[in-house]
Amino acid sequence: MKHAVHRQPLLLSSARHLLRSLGLTAVRTSSSVTSYRLRRWAGTHNAAQPVPVEMARVLVDHNEELTDLRRRYQAVASPLRPGRFWRHNTRQRDFNLRYFRGDNAYVWQLRQLGENPKLKTYLYARYVAAMDERGLLGRLAEDGAFGCWTFSYRSLPLVSRDLLDSVNEIYFLDRHWGLLSRQGYTVLDVGAGYGRLAHRMVEACPGLHRYLCVDAIAESTFLSRQYLRFRGVDDRAVVLDLDEWEEKAAAARPDLAVNVHSFSEMPMSAITAWIGMLARLEVPALLIVPNEGAELLSHEDDYARLDFSPVLAEHGYTLAASEPIIRDDDVRELTGLRDHFLLFVRSGADGRGTGLSPT
Structure with a gap:
């Protein structure tokens, strides 16, 4: 409904x-x-770090693999295909293939922060550092590659929005799903973008068996496959093509699905199809990070915003945990970062239960 x-x-x-x-x-x-x-507005990137020569040769618009993916995705007769938000030329122009980690359609590194981005990033970084009992900020290094904007401070390692968001998401899932202590689990990332969270989670989570990436945007599939290979994590982070993903995901039996700022950019038809597939796969837990605080709103082709929470309920997903991404009221106000983490659970028929952490 x-x-x-x-x-x-x-x-x-x-x-x-x-x-x-x-x-x-x-x-x-x-x-x-x-x-x-x-x-x-035009997205920006940090060109201080040159694109590696071997990647510069690959990250071109006429790449044969990318051209083939575009053709195949265009031919897919499925409600999973993106709506106007991503099909529109202005969105496709909002990223550069070689600088895909810049401020762009994937991550609003600078434009969401507005004025004083270095100060606001510092506040966010200190907030994440205060909870970083596993030392992830030091282990998951940032190198500024592919146009990523980075910030340097005396008391912290080099940080970026990519790194901070990833560590923050990992700790939320650890608090409520036991992510860092679990063993042998599989994660399915719906709308995986360029593979940001896949890269970080493979490096942070020793018990992770497999991380599956799927995206309805051909450029995203192409970039995530190239990026995860470049980072050397493609043995556990696997990119699935849109026209064959469901069968492979079913065989992997995911324990957790994640959707970070992706459902909010889809029409209701696509959201309903994705959630229906997750239910058929009996995925017991689902993390959603919407674009509008804690509101679950679609993005229709006529720019209407529709509440898709009833779709989750109809497929058996109930809210188990909700937190602002920054729980400190002052830091949240000063940075203007008001997104929320929403964890949904579904009692599966296969005996996996809700997938919640026993703690």
């Missing part, structure tokens, strides 16, 4: 997306003034 929500925010959201479709962004002129000015 589809439910329209929040009429006034819906109108504002629709206006913003219309501006983006024209290559424009609405920007608040000050914290106390409600008028807006327009500016043309």
Whole structure:
């Protein structure tokens, strides 16, 4: 069942997306003034770290593997295909193949932070460091490759939004699902992007058996396969093509599915299809990180936002844990990072239960 929500925010959201479709962004002129000015937005990247020569040869628009993936994905007659949000030319232009880890459609490293990004990243990094009892910030190193914006501080290792988000997500799953102490489990990443979380989780989680990546965007499948191979984690992080993923995922029997800022960019038809497949696969636990706080809203082709929480309920997924990604009220206010972690569980018919941590 589809439910329209929040009429006034819906109108504002629709206006913003219309501006983006024209290559424009609405920007608040000050914290106390409600008028807006327009500016043309283009994603940025940090070119200080050269792209490795062997990767520069591969990360080109005419790459044969990428061309083949585009052709095959275009031919897939499935509701899993992306809606207007990702099909539109402005979204496809919002990343550079060689600098895919820059500020772009995959990770809003800088634009979400607004002014003083180094200060706000420091606050976020200190927050993550305070919970980092396993020393992940030191173990999961950041090198700034492929255009990633990084920040250096005297008291911290080199950090990026990629690194901080990944470590934060891992610790949430450890608190509520026992991620770092489990053994022999498989994770399925729906909307895996360039493989950010796959890379970090393989390096952080000794008990992880397999991490499966699937995405309806041909460029994402291509990039994640190249990136995970470059990072040397493709023995456990496996990229599945859209036209053959379900059979392979069924054979792997995933214990956990993750969807980070992906359902929020899909129409209801695609969300319903993905969740239905997760239910058929009897995946017992599902992490969702939406784009609008704790609200579960689709992104329709006419820019409407629809509540997809009833779809989760209809397929047996119930909310087991909900936290803002930054639990410290002051840090959350100062950084403006108000996303939420939402963990859903489903009692499977195969005896795996909810998959929740016994603690």
